[in-house]
Amino acid sequence: MRHVYLVTFFVAALLVSILGLRGVTFTRPPLDVFPEWAFPGMKYQPKFRPQAASEFFADGRSDRMPPEHTVMRGMLAEDDHFYRGKDNAGAFVRSFPSDLTVNLALLERGRDQYAIYCQVCHGVSGDGNGITLRYGMGSLTTNGNYHTDRIRAMTDGELYNVIVNGSASKVMMPYADKLVPADRWAVVAYIRALQRAQQGTAADVTDAAARQTLGIQ
Numbered sequence: 001m002r003h004v005y006l007v008t009f010f011v012a013a014l015l016v017s018i019l020g021l022r023g024v025t026f027t028r029p030p031l032d033v034f035p036e037w038a039f040p041g042m043k044y045q046p047k048f049r050p051q052a053a054s055e056f057f058a059d060g061r062s063d064r065m066p067p068e069h070t071v072m073r074g075m076l077a078e079d080d081h082f083y084r085g086k087d088n089a090g091a092f093v094r095s096f097p098s099d100l101t102v103n104l105a106l107l108e109r110g111r112d113q114y115a116i117y118c119q120v121c122h123g124v125s126g127d128g129n130g131i132t133l134r135y136g137m138g139s140l141t142t143n144g145n146y147h148t149d150r151i152r153a154m155t156d157g158e159l160y161n162v163i164v165n166g167s168a169s170k171v172m173m174p175y176a177d178k179l180v181p182a183d184r185w186a187v188v189a190y191i192r193a194l195q196r197a198q199q200g201t202a203a204d205v206t207d208a209a210a211r212q213t214l215g216i217q
């Protein structure tokens with residue numbers, strides 16, 4: 001028991017002297033404890049690192065281009081309405097894609113995504129009075145106010161397109177990398193809800209009890 005520390009120290013010193021210190025640059029390869037010839041495995045597979053050269057291919061590159069007119073599996077974005085907000089003729093659509101149901105769940109999803117990605121600039125109610133306004137994001141209350149006639153008149157496809165490609169002047173950057181197509185439509189639906197919310201009139205309140213509470217004749 002007395003020699004435990006001593007023995008441990010010598011074993012450690014012995015191992016380091018045989019195997020060498022790891023993490024140090026060697027002039028010769030360090031001793032291989034499990035040599036490939038004795039333990040054939042996948043340790044030394046031939047492989048190409050990204051953007052490496054290759055003598056096998058005529059163009060000398062190891063990276064291969066996808067064959068022409070092919071699409072990666074699961075990446076076929078065929079539906080123009082859903083993926084680009086356009087109809088077959090290339091005009092911006094005035095409706096939501098048919099495979100999306102506009103319901104409360106979609107609006108709630110839109111509200112969540114709006115709060116994460118848009119609200120800092122466009123504000124809780126969409127009037128452009130977000131926190132970034134105080135830090136110099138100037139054109140928000142004019143060009144980024146959803147309650148102006150100009151943005152109210154924008155079609156659903158155009159709103160979708162702003163999310164994909166940014167604003168017309170490119171002052172607002174695209175959000176396509178943050179929102180998947182279904183979520184972009186959810187945000188568009190929520191923008192419509194925000195716009196509708198600012199346009200309510202007394203006539204919208206149809207419930208008799210609610211009318212009484214609000215004092216509407």
Ligand code: HEC
Pocket residue numbers: 114117118119120121122132137138139140143144151159162163166167168169170171172173175187
């Ligand atoms: C970093 C701040 C910022 C964020 C975040 C932001 N916007 Fe904007 N947005 C702007 C500004 C600034 C404008 C005015 C653009 C201009 O002057 O061209 C604008 C304009 C717009 C317009 C009108 C575009 C046009 O061409 O007139 C729409 C629609 C819009 N934003 C939607 C969104 C949506 C949806 C999101 C979230 C996915 C979002 N924005 C996130 C800053 C932002």
